[in-house]
Amino acid sequence: MDECKVQTENKLFQELQNISEKISDCISDRNFESIIPLEKQRLKILQSFHVKPSDSNIKLIQNILEKNTENINIIENEKVKLNTNFKKVKKIFLAYGK
Numbered sequence: 001m002d003e004c005k006v007q008t009e010n011k012l013f014q015e016l017q018n019i020s021e022k023i024s025d026c027i028s029d030r031n032f033e034s035i036i037p038l039e040k041q042r043l044k045i046l047q048s049f050h051v052k053p054s055d056s057n058i059k060l061i062q063n064i065l066e067k068n069t070e071n072i073n074i075i076e077n078e079k080v081k082l083n084t085n086f087k088k089v090k091k092i093f094l095a096y097g098k
Helices: 003-028 032-047 055-097
Strands: none
Touching: 003 032, 003 055
């Protein structure tokens, strides 16, 4: 792989890392609406690869995937909590409405 391709690959991986961190921040801030455009950006970058990434970059991708999996679990757990809280509030409102 020539030097130009390596530099391009490294820039793309850095951008993937930055996007993953932004996604993680959005999850922490409960700003779930902002995740979809970031995820589209991330997928666009992943689709731009036409060569086999180096071993170090494969490890980086694996780390990103692990973070994304953790973030998905956080989102799913938060969704369950929100649904539970919504159901409780709904029952309270219905009880007062009678």
